Amino acid sequence: MSLSEASQKAIDDYLAALRRQLRDLMEEDMNDIVEEIRAHILDKTSADANSAQVEETLAALGPPAALAARYRTEEMMRRAEAHRSGAQKTRIAARTAGFALATLLVVAVSGLGYFVGGVLFVIGIAKLMWPHGTGLWENHNPDGTWGYGLSGGSGNTPPANSHDLLGWWLLPIGLVLGPALIYATFRLGKWSWKKMWRPKKWQQVAGESQAGM
């Protein structure tokens, strides 16, 4: 190492100033940065470099304050990036949970709609086939208790001790209301499916363009 004393001093001064500018960092990180910059300077200036070459190398790195500021800016960018990806994860998790809950609700409501509609329709058909045995029965039991039941009789005869509350009304209720309920459930399902997907697609596109910025 035969750098002139002046050159060596210029390098030491530069690194000391850089160290001062980085004093808010952890000691280990600060040393790491200073040593890396030292290695860079030594690699760029051969052992017999004159003071002009050393000056040129230091000038290319920029003033210590500016170099330290760049480290700070990059650190701020890293934090912003980490924060953004954290916030994005939370948003995606919330969206997934909300979506799952909405799907569950739609499936439950649809299931109930199809089931009740189907039962009504079957009862309507049954009323057509066994008009006397099918009905909404009110039972007067011999022991004094009361009860209600749909359909019921064996074959085409009404159950004992009961009378039909709906009579022929069961026919339009079963054959019209049943299919109507099934259709309404189908429309509701289709509508909620669209509602659930549309905003998600939009958010996805917005998220992508934001990430691309």
Next chain:
Amino acid sequence: MNDPESSKTDSADKWEVQLRKGSLEVAILAALWRSRLYGLEILRHFESNSDLVVVEGTIYPLLSRLRTLGLVESQWVESDSGHPRKYYSLTAAGRERALEMSRTWTHFAASLNNLLAPLNGAARLEKP
């Protein structure tokens, strides 16, 4: 300041600076694709393989951020020159990110070239 011609060039220059700055990250990841390199080697790689002019003071802070993001890892290695050098290499996440950025860049460049197609004739006319 009030000369519209010079302010036009200024904003074009600024745009180019931003463009170069924005591409530096992927350029570094790509430089490390084949082997580990230290900071000055990355700079020299850019000098000899591209017209990417990198201010020396920008690359080290950027490498530091890539390291804390886990895209590259560093290792001090003793050298014949008498001082150790800090070598950088890609992590698995860094390789993945490099591929992802490369795909995005290729796609973006192709679509922008499509948009710029009408200007091709004009550029030829201006600079025969």
